[in-house]
Every structure is written in C-alpha cells, then in structure tokens.
Amino acid sequence: MNILVIDVGGTFIKYAWMNENAQILDRGKVPTPLDCLDSFLEILENLWNLKKADGIALSMPGMIDGDRGFMYTGGALKYIRNLEMITILQKYFPVPVALQNDAKCAALAEVWKGNLSDCENGVVLVCGTGIGGAIVYKGEILQGEHFMAGEFSYIQTVMNDMEFDLEYSAACQCGAKSLTKLVADSYGISLEEAEKNYTGESLFKRAEGGEERAIHAIRLFTRRLAILISNLQFIFDPQKFLIGGGISIQPLFLKFVKDELKKIRERNLEELPLPEIEACKFYNDANLLGALYWWKKQQKDSY
Structure with a gap:
C-alpha cells in the first residue's frame, strides 16, 4: 500500500x-x-x-x-x-x-515507533516558533473538549494584576524568538545580529567551547522551559516528557533543561520526584x- x-x-x-x-x-x-x-x-x-x-x-x-x-x-x-x-x-x-x-502527529510518531512506545502516559513539547505539544493518555492522544489539549503556547507565565498578554505566554517566553532576545541581551547586540550570527548550531558551539555569554543565554532559556515542564508535571504527572524540535538535537540543551529542573526541586521540593526527560526520537x-x-x-x- x-x-x-x-x-x-x-x-x-x-x-x-x-x-x-x-x-x-x-x-x-x-x-x-x-x-x-x-x-x-x-x-x-x-x-x-x-x-x-x-x-x-x-x-x-x-x-x-x-x-x-x-x-x-x-x-x-x-x-x-x-x-x-x-x-x-x-x-x-x-x-x-x-x-x-502537527504537534499531535509528532507525538503519535513517538507513540508508534519512538520514545513513548513503552509508555502509557506522556507529554511531548515541540520547541519551535512557539511551544507545540501533545498529551498522551493510555497510549492515545488527548484532544480535549475543544481540541485545545497540548496548546502549551497559550499558557501564561506571569500571574499578577496585569491583563492577559501573549508577550508573557509560553510561546513568547519559551519559543525561538525568546532565545534570540536572550542572546542579544547577553552579548549586548541587536536582535538582527543575534538572529543572523548567534542562533542554532553556532550558539551551542560557542557554549560548548566555554563562551560564558552563550552559556548564560541558554541557561536562562532552559530555565524557562524547565519551569513550564515542572508546572505540567503537577498537572499531568506523566511517566515521561519528550522534547522535540530542532533545538532538541543539541545534547547541551537537554542537559541544561535537566540541570534547571534539578535546581527547581532543590528549592523546598526535594522530596518530589524529578520528571523523566528525553529528546524525541524523530526530528x-x-x-x-x-x-x-x-x-x-x-x-x-x-x-
């Protein structure tokens, strides 16, 4: 066929x-x-x-x-x-x-032949322009009453008296543009220069070479993602979180996410289990x- x-x-x-x-x-x-x-x-x-x-x-x-x-x-x-x-x-x-x-398709690939094939319950986050995602429950994609389950991009990351603002959504705080802004701030350069010369593979090569400003930007970015994962763990408590998207190919990225989650747990939450984190098998x-x-x-x- x-x-x-x-x-x-x-x-x-x-x-x-x-x-x-x-x-x-x-x-x-x-x-x-x-x-x-x-x-x-x-x-x-x-x-x-x-x-x-x-x-x-x-x-x-x-x-x-x-x-x-x-x-x-x-x-x-x-x-x-x-x-x-x-x-x-x-x-x-x-x-x-x-x-x-599309994000649900990415999760289905992992359920079928990937890193969720051995799990009944899992959460997939796809890092791109925003934060796509999917929730797997009993081996099936959870779609939600209005098909919004897994739309993590719209989660607000700030809770105070301000009105709802997408600037403080997970998409803007954990998406690709957020990393670009963190790089620009860390190096003291324009967003245009950061986007052209300091993103993707080149940024991680700088960090792996010990460049402190690159490490600082990636640390801040992965801290935001770690907070999102920690919040989702308290809601869904899955067996495993998978992270996809081009950035998940970078071993340093996954290491920093795990480091930041460990720091969160060390702050008055030491008795709680750390979430299991892996990269998606398929890119x-x-x-x-x-x-x-x-x-x-x-x-x-x-x-």
Whole structure:
C-alpha cells in the first residue's frame, strides 16, 4: 500500500510516499502557499498527479478535530478557519483522507515507533516558533473538549494584576524568538545580529567551547522551559516528557533543561520526584510518521 503523506508547515510543505510500515519511497518539498485555499488545494492536486496513492495523510497546523476532519484554525494558514477539510479534500481525491494537528502527529510518531512506545502516559513539547505539544493518555492522544489539549503556547507565565498578554505566554517566553532576545541581551547586540550570527548550531558551539555569554543565554532559556515542564508535571504527572524540535538535537540543551529542573526541586521540593526527560526520537520526519499512523488508525476505526 502506498500512502501520500503531507506535512504542512509555515514555510514548506514536506511530502513523501510511504508504505504502511513507514518506509519512505520518495519525498520532496514545496513552498507553502499563504495566499488562499485554492493555491493550497492546487499543490495537493499537483502532488496527487505526480504519483497516485491508496490514501492521503496530512499533518496540519492549528486546532483540529482529527476524527471529524474539521479545522477550526490553520495556524499560519490564515485562510483556513472553520472548514470541513476532509469533506473538501474528498471532492478532489477518491481515496481515504485523514488529517491531524502537527504537534499531535509528532507525538503519535513517538507513540508508534519512538520514545513513548513503552509508555502509557506522556507529554511531548515541540520547541519551535512557539511551544507545540501533545498529551498522551493510555497510549492515545488527548484532544480535549475543544481540541485545545497540548496548546502549551497559550499558557501564561506571569500571574499578577496585569491583563492577559501573549508577550508573557509560553510561546513568547519559551519559543525561538525568546532565545534570540536572550542572546542579544547577553552579548549586548541587536536582535538582527543575534538572529543572523548567534542562533542554532553556532550558539551551542560557542557554549560548548566555554563562551560564558552563550552559556548564560541558554541557561536562562532552559530555565524557562524547565519551569513550564515542572508546572505540567503537577498537572499531568506523566511517566515521561519528550522534547522535540530542532533545538532538541543539541545534547547541551537537554542537559541544561535537566540541570534547571534539578535546581527547581532543590528549592523546598526535594522530596518530589524529578520528571523523566528525553529528546524525541524523530526530528524532521516526525510529523510524516505521525500523520501516517493517524491515517492507519482512522482506517482501522472506520471498520
């Protein structure tokens, strides 16, 4: 069986033809259209015409009812709002179609073939522009009454008399732009220079080389993430937390998160267990694998 699996991101649409065992037979990527739904559907039609498939599985941004195939929002795809997306797609493609939220797909990949395959309960955090996430309960993705479970980006990190402000949300305090700002402050440079020369792999190389300002910025960033994880542990108390996203590839990043969690526990919470933290097994292909797994589950559940 040959499934066309599509991972829709804010910049690129990654696609692959995969068999049921998640072997990638062919793959590629195209820019994501941000103008209108017709442009998006045209790209999907072009992919379908390249090579027919027995089914189509999609990983999409936004709040999604995966069982119904309804998209309440579409993340960076502003033209997607309150759409019966499966109904629309099945007018174009005469095969079973399934779709699910991208962070939930990343978690499903870990449940199926990754670092949550041995766990019943877990939490996945995906570090990117914001903080995507998913909650796994009894081996299944917890979607929530309004499909908001795992939308950790909206959690407020400051509690005082101020009004709700996204500037103090987990997305802004624990996302990529937050690290860039911490780097700029640590080095006394502009945000533009920090973004160009001091992020990603180069920043961690500086830290691994003992550069104190790089270490300081990463420490502050991982402290914020550790506080978020600690809060989530008190809410869900899972067997394991997994951290995904490009930054999770860096061993120093994971070490610092664990260090900061240990410091939190040492402050009057020493008797409480430390959360188990691991990196996700899958990186760039996580959403593809998870979308395929969701497609398989939907076909099984339909019979």
